[in-house]
Amino acid sequence: MTIILFLKSEAIRKELNMQKSDYISEQRNIRVKLKSLRSSVWKDDLITLSVKSQIRTELYGYQQKFNRLLTFKDRYLVNKTIKMFDPKNNSFDKEILCKNIDYLIARFEKKEATK
Amino acid sequence: MNMDTAKKFITKIIDRTKSKKLQWHRLADNRPGVSYPFDVADINFYDSYCFDLDNSSNVYLVKDEDEDIYLYLSPGNSLPTQNIFASYDCDDEVLAALGLRLYNLVYSLFPNIDSVMEDFINLED
Numbered sequence: 001m002t003i004i005l006f007l008k009s010e011a012i013r014k015e016l017n018m019q020k021s022d023y024i025s026e027q028r029n030i031r032v033k034l035k036s037l038r039s040s041v042w043k044d045d046l047i048t049l050s051v052k053s054q055i056r057t058e059l060y061g062y063q064q065k066f067n068r069l070l071t072f073k074d075r076y077l078v079n080k081t082i083k084m085f086d087p088k089n090n091s092f093d094k095e096i097l098c099k100n101i102d103y104l105i106a107r108f109e110k111k112e113a114t115k
Numbered sequence: 116m117n118m119d120t121a122k123k124f125i126t127k128i129i130d131r132t133k134s135k136k137l138q139w140h141r142l143a144d145n146r147p148g149v150s151y152p153f154d155v156a157d158i159n160f161y162d163s164y165c166f167d168l169d170n171s172s173n174v175y176l177v178k179d180e181d182e183d184i185y186l187y188l189s190p191g192n193s194l195p196t197q198n199i200f201a202s203y204d205c206d207d208e209v210l211a212a213l214g215l216r217l218y219n220l221v222y223s224l225f226p227n228i229d230s231v232m233e234d235f236i237n238l239e240d
Contacts, residue, residue: 028208029203031208032202032203032208032211032212032215033212033215035208035209035212036211036212036213036214036215036216036219037215037219039212039213039216040216040219040220043216044129044133044216044219044220046219046220046223048223049227050219050222050223051219051223054219
């Protein structure tokens with residue numbers, strides 16, 4: 001039992017380190033992409049399928065790549081933002097979308113320490 | 116390259132594109148197959164757009180297969196020589212984000228192929 005737990009925790013530790021490494025190398029580009037999409041939505045009023053698809057793809061990417069690093073609040077916000085693009089959702093609030101993107105931009109300012 | 120000047124330059128391009136004072140046209144290669152009479156946004160492997168700054172220079176907006184976006188300033192009709200920025204390689208985050216924003220805006224100017232087909236189908240004979 002102890003060995004199984006040890007092996008599991010070792011696997012999690014390795015995954016966490018890998019995600020931290022990816023995070024550090026990608027966080028700047030992620031901020032650039034989010035800032036550009038926020039400007040497209042807010043300043044250029046572009047809520048096209050292409051922009052929605054880009055935002056959704058980014059968010060799904062964060063769920064996959066950084067699931068061990070994101071806090072509960074981060075994951076909740078990512079899920080909530082993805083749901084905004086649900087075709088069944090008739091109302092779409094630009095301001096709330098931008099507010100959520102603001103949070104994510106700030107989130108990706110955070111430095112992650114690696115061993 | 117002076118980053119502040121580049122930012123002002125791209126911001127001005129964005130503003131003039133939105134007010135339709137700048138006309139963009141597409142340069143990318145077409146895939147083999149039926150060619151449509153309209154410039155559409157999403158049929159190509161990579162995209163490049165251009166407008167004439169004045170009679171003697173061009174600005175090219177290019178997205179390559181790795182999704183990097185470049186803005187080139189080309190004096191005269193020669194090949195682009197002055198790279199204004201590359202979206203992700205650019206040191207300045209604000210400038211890089213401006214470039215991506217410009218790309219989204221220019222891309223939106225060209226209709227989706229589905230809407231083009233629908234409009235054509237609905238044309239009255």
